[in-house]
Amino acid sequence: MNLHPQKIVIKETIEATKQKWIDLSLKIHAHPELSFEEFQASQWLTEPLEEAGFTVKRQLLPELPTSFHAEWTGTKSGPTIVLLAEYDALAELGHACGHNIIGTSAVCAAVSLKQALGDIAGKLIVLGTPAEEEGGGKILLAENGWFDDADAALMCHPRDKTMIFRGSLACVDVDITFKGKSAHAAANPDQGISALDAMLHSFAAIKQLLPALHKSANVHGIIRKGGDATNIIPDHCEASFLLRAKTREELALVKKRVYQAITSSTEAIGATCTMEEGLTYAERINNRVLSHLFKDNLEAIGVEVDASDIQSGIGSSDIGNVSQLVPTIHPYIKIGEAITHTPAFTEATKSEEGMQGLLQAATALALTAYDVFEQPELAKQAKEELAATLSTKGGI
Ligand SMILES: [Zn+2]
Ligand SMILES: [Zn+2]
Structure with missing residues (x-):
């Protein structure tokens, strides 16, 4: 020494x-x-x-x-x-x-x-x-x-x-709320819009998207709310995702693609969604x-x-x-x-x-x-x- x-x-x-x-x-x-x-x-x-x-x-x-x-x-x-x-x-x-x-x-x-x-x-x-x-x-x-x-x-x-x-890595948390229209799942499903389907569709779309994103990117999601009763078409569902990438610039691109995937999946079902972001970690x-x-x-x-x-x-x-x-x-x-x-x-x-x-x-x-x-x-x-x-x- x-x-x-x-x-x-x-x-x-x-x-x-x-x-x-x-x-x-x-x-x-x-x-x-x-x-x-x-x-x-x-x-x-x-x-x-x-x-x-x-x-x-x-x-x-x-x-x-x-x-x-x-x-x-x-x-x-x-x-x-x-x-x-x-x-x-x-x-x-x-x-x-x-x-x-x-x-x-x-x-x-x-x-x-x-x-x-x-x-x-x-x-x-x-x-x-x-x-x-x-x-x-x-x-x-x-x-x-x-x-x-x-x-x-x-x-x-x-x-x-x-x-x-x-x-x-750079990262950001995103909370997503899916809104649909409730209806009796057996009696009149044609009257409903499933927020759950919009959410599940979004999960599938993100999974398909992952190989196309930058190598350093990763996206993890969980379902926070998936409906209240099996015989009611859910009108309100919630999910959270954590998006990561090597830099904030790459993270911005990942976020753009993920948001597009969620928005288009939700629209395809006829539902709507809102995203709420947490702090961006550099x-x-x-x-x-x-x-x-x-x-x-x-x-x-x-x-x-x-x-x-x-x-x-x-x-x-x-x-x-x-x-x-x-x-x-x-x-x-x-x-x-x-x-x-x-x-x-x-x-x-x-x-x-x-x-x-x-x-x-x-x-x-x-x-x-x-x-x-x-x-x-x-x-x-x-x-x-x-x-x-x-x-x-x-x-x-
Ligand atoms: Zn720790
Ligand atoms: Zn620590």
Whole structure:
């Protein structure tokens, strides 16, 4: 290990206080809260930040009551670095995505940096970003300007592998309501218009369409309401689809084709339909300048890293939208063999290996933030890289 003496102080500060962070992470794990309802976790994460002298604002938006912003400004000017904290859990499964580790690692990194350095050239922020699983909290925060001043956004996610580069897909949720006309299914079916037939016809049309869409595209649908009684022709049915593609540009094309398929299938039956879209999740851009810093720091503290350049992913996350605005990293830290969103991963996120991952992630985040404060030209390079990437891709 060949660490700068100041980095050794940061690392040792985390080691000396590790039990506090392990306890905090386990407390959040033991009280899982769903998206938008993470009141306890938000309170527990902000307490050590307040104690350390960060200025804390809570409820940044009325629709995100559990969001927070904790800020420490140094005496000299310099870059603004944002550490992102997630802390929502999954229904039935609890912390099966390890957001107890994400939230705690961000807070641990920030508090330890302040304790170890005493002063910085710039501003260090911990942004509490709720509702990653269900509500796209970061998208709402980004749309409302909470990333406008950021020069770098850093977070680290637990999983079954330590990885630096992994992308995520653009996606959008669509709820569809089909309207027809009810009639007795046996007595006078000719008087009815089946919303159910319109819906089933739409499912079949989308399935036939899939091979013609871009390779990265995928469309999943479920039926939410299919009628009330078998002897009544349903006049109201509901379905939901999740559309994904490699980029938002490709997603727009997928959406157009899917909407055409639904509309024409519905019209063929004589019914009508309405579509209601959720937030659009953007694809992730991993900033290479910052990613390499994080990789070097992980390796310097003895963590083996897979830095193969896998920019595509199969999932989607609201970090994608942040990564289109600010140089961003979303690497992964290994906490065992289990796969996210499974009961085994819920066990892993409170295991000894989980807690080791928490401290490794916090240390690498803190050391990466330190690098950028010490060498502000890195923030400039990271921004130039993002600008160049967006100019070739088209941006948001
Ligand atoms: Zn998840
Ligand atoms: Zn997650």
